[in-house]
Amino acid sequence: MKVLAIHGLPTSPRLWERLQLPEGWELVAPMVPGLGDDGTDESWTLSGCVEQLAPLAAEADILVGHDLGGVLTAMLASPGQSVVLSGTALGHYWSAIRLTSLPSVHRFFYERHGGRRFLSRGGLPEHSGSLLEAFGDHGPGWPGRMRIIARNMRPPPNLAARLRSCGVRLAWGRSDPWYPPRVAKAVQRTTGGHLHWLECGHFAPWERPREFVAVLTGEALLR
Template sequence: MNGLGLHLHEDLLDGEPIRWLEHGEGAHVVLVHGIPTSPRLWRHVMPLVSGRSLALEMAGYGSSIPDGEGRDLGLSAQADRLLRWLDLVGAESPVLVGHDLGGGVAQIAAARAPGRFSGIVLTNAVCYDSWPIPSVKAMQRAAPVLRYLPETALYPSLVQLIHRGHDDRARALESIGVHWQHYVTHGAARSLMRQVSSLRVEDTIAVADQLPSLGLPARVVWGEADQFQKVEYGRRLADDLGTELQPIPGGKHFTPEDHPEVIAAAINELIGTGPAREGDPGGR
């Protein structure tokens, strides 16, 4: 447990370790992070959610970086693990929330089993052909030599990426400390090499035509100034999911850290503890 009241849990899923953070009680909410983060991406969101929040740690990320060796870390495989994990933790009809890569995982999981979820919230998520972003493509090309770099060599790049993705400088500095520690602890170069080498845009393209027929209440919240996942993709997602885009003026990529109250409000709307936005068709 930490100062925010978040509890770290660990269990075995099909004989392999799996970890997640929990907070609160009540209606289930499942949150999925992206790269280069971990479940702690949601540390300021979860205390504001009126339900039992469970933030999954994807295989090969965060404290689970060592467990990623030899495993498929692609979004399709991560979505399969998420669906099996729901049974392990007894998450019944949760609201599914995803950011960045976790948003892609959420789309795939919802497309494969829409009846397992009561709603979906996506914020600055990868989707369609919006990814990998240029810096990740560069790392993919450099993957064969990343393993030979000293661990500190990637620190400036990660710092720059996180600063570019935040509109709140204080939160950016906090974020660097939170997320870099896992990389430096477990080997930054090797960890990033495994993560980026597994990313395939085909995973989100494969489910794109299923999004309009999910039939799930949806919220799409987007930082309008995101340089990594452009707001035009957010508008397309919102249209396909039958809702209206909720923009965050001046917001950048890491919305769960910079604007946790906005993300939590969207989640609470779908679990019935907050008022629906006027004129929003996404609560169908």
């Protein structure tokens, strides 16, 4: 089984490094275009990312997406393909995110914190140190790059409904402060997916890797 795992912001492919899949399973975890060392172009778009990731998605049996990566996963999924989502939103939430890129507020969201507050407060307290160590430094210019991405977060309409033709599972942190239970239930309702609660915050693959793998492989459905 081949799994394509797509991270979000402000993490990296390291988000998946704690997952230990069963023998015979292969995990492919690329860098989301525009989030790596090559920088973020002013013209960055979700559709541009999808175009670059589409060949990998076509070869995968299961697509997994976290946060921004969940949006990309939903855009990439084909009818009948298995999808696992974690800590993401597929609706009007992203309109609010675009507002954070406005000149009057972007300094608070990006210049002041650069994603570090999102990391330190997103997981359970015992994980804040490891999250900051792994994902807290993206190099110079990172706040501006985050603002570019926020400004261009324009998912296509009816994205969640498109996933009704897929087998959707949700692996969600019960204590996720950024995408709380009401968001998880909304995604479950609109996608028709199976919701699995994990005892963690926003970064479920990092905080609860064994439980996350159980959802990914379908083992949790048998319990």
